[in-house]
Amino acid sequence: MIIKITKLACMTTVFMLVASIAQAEEITVTQTDKTFKLKGAKVENLTIKVGDSIRFLNEDPWSHNIYSLSDLITFDLGSYPQGQSKSVTFNKAGKADIECAIHPVMILHLEVK
Numbered sequence: 844m845i846i847k848i849t850k851l852a853c854m855t856t857v858f859m860l861v862a863s864i865a866q867a868e869e870i871t872v873t874q875t876d877k878t879f880k881l882k883g884a885k886v887e888n889l890t891i892k893v894g895d896s897i898r899f900l901n902e903d904p905w906s907h908n909i910y911s912l913s914d915l916i917t918f919d920l921g922s923y924p925q926g927q928s929k930s931v932t933f934n935k936a937g938k939a940d941i942e943c944a945i946h947p948v949m950i951l952h953l954e955v956k
Contacts, residue, residue: 867894913939
């Protein structure tokens with residue numbers, strides 16, 4: 844009986860982990876006209892779920908360098924030209940400011956729930 848309960852508990856845990864991974868999304872945020880845009884509209888604040896990733900797609904004719912020095916996550920995607928994209932996955936809850944090292948007016952306030 845104990846073995847069956849333990850096996851059931853393990854299977855339930857695995858199912859829950861797989862279900863949470865399956866629900867993760869990739870959100871595309873473009874860089875257009877030196878602004879962050881989501882589905883064509885300027886975005887300054889964005890809320891996503893733990894496990895989601897953001898694909899930063901450069902649609903400008905010049906390079907961008909997206910980075911964050913926030914406590915939640917630190918990354919620097921390096922400089923990349925028009926037509927290229929780079930992704931970041933957010934694995935814990937919290938807040939982060941995401942910026943462009945080349946264009947200081949570009950700031951995205953992110954909340955991960």
